[in-house]
Amino acid sequence: MSVLSEKTPILQVKDLRTYFYTEDGVVKAVDGVSFEVYEGETLGIVGESGCGKSVTSLSILRLLDEKGRIESGEIIYKGKNLLELSESEMRKIRGNEIAMIFQEPMTALNPVYTIGDQIMEAIILHQGLSKDEARKLAIDMLRKVGIPEPEKRVDEYPHELSGGMRQRAMIAMALSCNPSILIADEPTTALDVTIQAQILELMQQLQKEYGMSIIMITHDLGVIAEMSDRVLVMYAGKVVEHASVRELFKNPKHPYTWGLMNSIPRLDIEYERLYAIPGTVPDALHFPEGCRFHTRCEFATDKCRSEEPPLVEVSPGHLSACWHIDRLESAVAVQRKGESA
Amino acid sequence: MSQTIQKNTPMLSVRNLVKHFPIRAGIFKRIVAWVKAVDGVDFDIYEGETLGLVGESGCGKTTIGMTLLGLYPPTDGSVYFNGEDITPYLLPGWKVRSYLKRTYIEKFKQLNHDEMEELPDELKHYAEVYFNDHKGDAGRFIRSFMENRKEKQKALRRKMQIVFQDPYSSLNPRMRIGNIIGEAVDVHRLASSKEERQKMVADILQKVGLYPEYAMRYPHEFSGGQRQRIGIARALILNPKLVVADEAVSALDVSIRSQILNLMEDLQKEFQLTYLFISHDLSVIKHISDRVAVMYLGKIVEIAPKKKLFERPLHPYTVSLMSAIPIPDPEHKKKRVILKGDVPSPINPPSGCRFHPRCPIAREICSREEPPLQEVEEGQKVACFFAGEMS
Numbered sequence: 001m002s003v004l005s006e007k008t009p010i011l012q013v014k015d016l017r018t019y020f021y022t023e024d025g026v027v028k029a030v031d032g033v034s035f036e037v038y039e040g041e042t043l044g045i046v047g048e049s050g051c052g053k054s055v056t057s058l059s060i061l062r063l064l065d066e067k068g069r070i071e072s073g074e075i076i077y078k079g080k081n082l083l084e085l086s087e088s089e090m091r092k093i094r095g096n097e098i099a100m101i102f103q104e105p106m107t108a109l110n111p112v113y114t115i116g117d118q119i120m121e122a123i124i125l126h127q128g129l130s131k132d133e134a135r136k137l138a139i140d141m142l143r144k145v146g147i148p149e150p151e152k153r154v155d156e157y158p159h160e161l162s163g164g165m166r167q168r169a170m171i172a173m174a175l176s177c178n179p180s181i182l183i184a185d186e187p188t189t190a191l192d193v194t195i196q197a198q199i200l201e202l203m204q205q206l207q208k209e210y211g212m213s214i215i216m217i218t219h220d221l222g223v224i225a226e227m228s229d230r231v232l233v234m235y236a237g238k239v240v241e242h243a244s245v246r247e248l249f250k251n252p253k254h255p256y257t258w259g260l261m262n263s264i265p266r267l268d269i270e271y272e273r274l275y276a277i278p279g280t281v282p283d284a285l286h287f288p289e290g291c292r293f294h295t296r297c298e299f300a301t302d303k304c305r306s307e308e309p310p311l312v313e314v315s316p317g318h319l320s321a322c323w324h325i326d327r328l329e330s331a332v333a334v335q336r337k338g339e340s341a
Numbered sequence: 342m343s344q345t346i347q348k349n350t351p352m353l354s355v356r357n358l359v360k361h362f363p364i365r366a367g368i369f370k371r372i373v374a375w376v377k378a379v380d381g382v383d384f385d386i387y388e389g390e391t392l393g394l395v396g397e398s399g400c401g402k403t404t405i406g407m408t409l410l411g412l413y414p415p416t417d418g419s420v421y422f423n424g425e426d427i428t429p430y431l432l433p434g435w436k437v438r439s440y441l442k443r444t445y446i447e448k449f450k451q452l453n454h455d456e457m458e459e460l461p462d463e464l465k466h467y468a469e470v471y472f473n474d475h476k477g478d479a480g481r482f483i484r485s486f487m488e489n490r491k492e493k494q495k496a497l498r499r500k501m502q503i504v505f506q507d508p509y510s511s512l513n514p515r516m517r518i519g520n521i522i523g524e525a526v527d528v529h530r531l532a533s534s535k536e537e538r539q540k541m542v543a544d545i546l547q548k549v550g551l552y553p554e555y556a557m558r559y560p561h562e563f564s565g566g567q568r569q570r571i572g573i574a575r576a577l578i579l580n581p582k583l584v585v586a587d588e589a590v591s592a593l594d595v596s597i598r599s600q601i602l603n604l605m606e607d608l609q610k611e612f613q614l615t616y617l618f619i620s621h622d623l624s625v626i627k628h629i630s631d632r633v634a635v636m637y638l639g640k641i642v643e644i645a646p647k648k649k650l651f652e653r654p655l656h657p658y659t660v661s662l663m664s665a666i667p668i669p670d671p672e673h674k675k676k677r678v679i680l681k682g683d684v685p686s687p688i689n690p691p692s693g694c695r696f697h698p699r700c701p702i703a704r705e706i707c708s709r710e711e712p713p714l715q716e717v718e719e720g721q722k723v724a725c726f727f728a729g730e731m732s
Contacts, residue, residue: 222667
């Protein structure tokens with residue numbers, strides 16, 4: 001699917017800015033992020049800790065704590081700006097039309113209610129079913145996500161389930177109201193690889209069945225490659241690159257994306273020495289002037305230090321925010337030549 | 342590492358290592374069950390190499406690391422460091438006597454002289470000590486281990502150090518970096534003056550890529566990657582032989598992780614270190630290791646040189662583990678083995694082969710008998726009756 005698809009997007013985020021007012025100063029966690037999500041696709045958001053990927057998703061659902069404020073921007077869902085809705089209108093969207101699953105299912109589930117009670121709560125609230133009907137639906141959902149003996153499990157507490165089973169229960173809860181968008185914030189990061197493979201397969205299979213869109217937030221480029229149709233790469237509160245998954249991995253057009261790809265040891269390629277992006281992620285209170293990546297970028301020039309590069313289309317459907325794509329391209333060409341030789 | 346090193350005696354040998362943790366319940370805190378975290382593990386680490394230890398959570402990989410350093414006393418089994426039995430220094434004093442009796446004296450008493458040659462290397466050395474140096478006197482043999490036990494323990498701890506996973510909880514927030522790193526220097530009395538200690542700390546900070554001025558700062562002033570460098574400096578200031586890295590890069594971001602991996606490789610060359618690198622991440626293990634051991638539920642299921650293991654894994658668990666890892670390349674199409682079910686509890690592991698309830702090729706014998714860890718190809722040991730069938 002191309003970035004500039006003719007279809008109307010189901011969700012449109014326009015120039016979102018979410019700031020946190022802390023005692024030490026203003027943290028610009030998300031600073032001018034725009035993207036759209038189309039029906040039935042998976043949009044991957046990738047970046048390191050503190051890049052703003054989770055805050056972006058929390059902003060969509062307006063789940064920020066009292067220090068966080070959405071400064072400006074629009075979040076258009078099916079023609080409505082979610083930022084202008086009242087709290088009670090928002091509650092009808094949350095969990096019903098846009099659902100979310102979190103990284104740590106143990107902390108996201110309430111330990112003093114059974115799995116069944118927690119799934120039924122959303123069903124009764126949003127769909128107005130009776131308790132018995134809701135229970136039947138909850139059991140059906142648990143069966144769908146591959147939990148064995150759902151009639152028994154529905155009355156168990158979260159601590160009685162393993163990590164993988166808890167994540168399945170979370171997915172059952174999120175999908176019980178048949179949402180059109182599922183936001184998955186690092187859904188497999190806390191799980192073992194064999195369990196991660198199970199959960200990713202389940203999500204793909206359920207997406208086919210329900211036709212929902214998924215926003216997949218992760219730090220793992222492997223998960224991104226496997227799950228996404230399009231990818232947003234974030235760094236220090238900004239989108240630095242945006243492309244279809246194949247295009248991104250084939251022709252990375254931002255030095256950060258390229259560095260990230262080279263930093264991961266891979267099972268299928270042998271490296272003598274890993275590439276390491278120098279330095280560390282800048283402090284969110286004092287992001288550097290100009291391009292925020294310039295302090296760690298090997299192609300940086302004076303222009304990068306003073307002027308912020310805009311996110312522009314560099315090839316059809318491929319957006320990047322970099323002043324020196326030509327320099328990057330020649331470096332990539334040299335590297336690819338070395339690999340094939 | 343190279344073949345020549347492999348033929349030498351190993352730096353560290355682990356024989357039938359067992360670590361069980363008791364579960365206590367009720368008002369009298371009676372032991373109601375045991376968690377069989379490590380349940381009979383054998384492996385060797387050779388000088389200068391990196392042995393990667395990989396497995397999912399709860400497989401016992403961290404317990405092995407902790408036990409080797411004496412942070413948990415072993416339940417059974419022996420650990421040899423350069424041929425010397427160091428188990429007496431890992432155990433509490435009151436257990437040493439029964440350990441020595443069980444491991445050596447009872448065996449030696451039933452031994453004919455011509456059988457001595459057939460003993461494994463580790464035992465043979467102690468048989469000679471027992472019969473020649475101590476003239477078969479069990480009391481003298483035991484006393485030789487108990488003499489200067491504390492000093493020997495301390496000397497041993499200098500040679501083996503650990504780097505922990507979480508750089509946030511493994512540094513004392515109330516101590517300055519200089520004292521966190523310098524504490525070991527004080528304990529082992531390695532510096533004769535304050536200035537010398539300061540210099541040692543400054544040197545090691547530079548070696549791990551930090552400024553010597555950082556010695557005056559506190560842990561909260563540093564990022565995760567910098568903290569992990571501090572953890573590495575703390576381990577290396579004693580100039581150890583063996584470093585256990587327990588998920589040392591797992592908590593770090595991708596771009597920082599590769600910096601730390603490169604640093605650890607550089608330091609290994611510079612200080613001739615031997616690593617036991619524990620991780621759940623096969624791609625990190627593949628990058629840094631010379632040989633790899635794969636663990637499942639308290640047992641090693643496969644151990645092999647890296648190249649062999651990744652080219653042709655022989656155990657069905659290794660095969661599934663490798664295929665479960667998402668490859669960062671959307672063009673890459675592969676057949677994936679998705680395992681059913683969860684890892685069983687180590688309190689009540691399955692009978693026979695512990696992997697059989699999840700194994701795609703399990704047969705009847707697998708639930709009855711436990712497959713031994715056997716050499717299937719040169720240097721590649723596998724614990725499976727049907728090794729290689731899935732590869």
